[in-house]
Amino acid sequence: MKFNEKLLAIRKKQGLSQEELGMELQVSRQTISKWEAGQSYPDFQRLVMLSDYFNMTLDELVKDIDVQDVREKNLMDEKVSSIYSDVEKGKDLLQKCWKVMCCLGIFILVLTVLALILHFIFPDVKWLWSMK
Structure with a gap:
């Protein structure tokens, strides 16, 4: 599973909107939308924040990402x-x-x-x- 698909699945599983997740990470809803659409990727700081927020390791979060x-x-x-x-x-x-x-x-x-x-x-x- 690609990162964008994984992020979308995790967010929906947690019952969060893009707006709510954006507020937690201090980014806009549009940024979350671009991440989920695979149009862009979060920087390292945001990846760490995502892994902490979802209580996952970075490896679990980004595994299968196409470098x-x-x-x-x-x-x-x-x-x-x-x-x-x-x-x-x-x-x-x-x-x-x-x-x-x-x-x-x-x-x-x-x-x-x-x-x-x-x-x-x-x-x-x-x-x-x-x-x-």
């Missing part, structure tokens, strides 16, 4: 986290580039307006407007 499955899920979580981190870095870089481009555009616009104003104020100054 490779846990490793693969952890690796997948790390990959997703890495991808999310890379996306956030990309977004930050894009925002910085956008700010630089906006500042550069404003600078060019100000220079152009300033040149037009100078041209209207000093239209007869040839050296100012000649392009040699």
